[in-house]
Amino acid sequence: MTPDVIADRIAQDIRDCTFPSGAQLVQEEIAKKYGVSRNPVREALRLLEARGLVTIRGGGGATVRVLSEGDLVELYALRTALEPLIAEPVVDGATSRAVLRLRRLTDSMEHETDQRTWMNLNFEFHEALYELADRPRTTEILSSLLSAAQPYSRRNIGELGGRAQADDDHRAMVDAIEARDATGLGDAIRRHLTSAEQRLEDDFTRDASA
Structure with a gap:
């Protein structure tokens, strides 16, 4: 599964509120959920950050973006x-x-x-x-x-x-x-x-x- 496909799957889960606003996106858990390794998950989260759906902190942790x-x-x-x-x-x-x-x-x-x-x-x-x-x-x-x-x-x-x-x-x-x-x-x-x-x-x- 490519990073683009994983990003689309995560985006769908965000739209469904499976991952609600502010939720932590743990790479290991997402990798297990989709049956992939952590590397494409990491890249998928970067893609989602570029789309404005995810916030990645300095230490690499990611959360679903909360809009003010x-x-x-x-x-x-x-x-x-x-x-x-x-x-x-x-x-x-x-x-x-x-x-x-x-x-x-x-x-x-x-x-x-x-x-x-x-x-x-x-x-x-x-x-x-x-x-x-x-x-x-x-x-x-x-x-x-x-x-x-x-x-x-x-x-x-x-x-x-x-x-x-x-x-x-x-x-x-x-x-x-x-x-x-x-x-x-x-x-x-x-x-x-x-x-x-x-x-x-x-x-x-x-x-x-x-």
């Missing part, structure tokens, strides 16, 4: 600025098969009762959008921001009650793509991200005043 309120606000601000930019290339590049795939993902999310599965489908949905844009550099940046946001997206969808809004937003995005409406897609993406950011900011405010 400022980090999270910046992350969503970047997504809100960048993600609508892919609307036009997504609409231009979307085939009927791609629209069908997105439609099936939205249908699955709307009927899914398990939050972890819903989060994985949500991640797949946004990654599918990025792929349709065929903008490799933009996709790399957006994928990194999406991954970093996942533990907090879980709170937004679950405890803060954002799932119904997210399902509506996803369906609006697919409708816009099918209608070849780049402006509508950009608006739906922007609404999706700003509403999530607002819920999280309100949550931080409540915590600060408690």
Whole structure:
């Protein structure tokens, strides 16, 4: 198993909160979990540090990165600025098969009762959008921001009650793509991200005043 594959597996476990924010990532335990040696695990952790998912301390110990309120606000601000930019290339590049795939993902999310599965489908949905844009550099940046946001997206969808809004937003995005409406897609993406950011900011405010 290559470091890239191991990094993807660890990233999935971070998104699932198998490794929650702040959790220690012990190389020996991860190597045993995935049935590999420590060397590729060490390299995988470096890759994840570059993606902004992991913090490596001076002595080599690693933890899942914890985002501050400022980090999270910046992350969503970047997504809100960048993600609508892919609307036009997504609409231009979307085939009927791609629209069908997105439609099936939205249908699955709307009927899914398990939050972890819903989060994985949500991640797949946004990654599918990025792929349709065929903008490799933009996709790399957006994928990194999406991954970093996942533990907090879980709170937004679950405890803060954002799932119904997210399902509506996803369906609006697919409708816009099918209608070849780049402006509508950009608006739906922007609404999706700003509403999530607002819920999280309100949550931080409540915590600060408690």
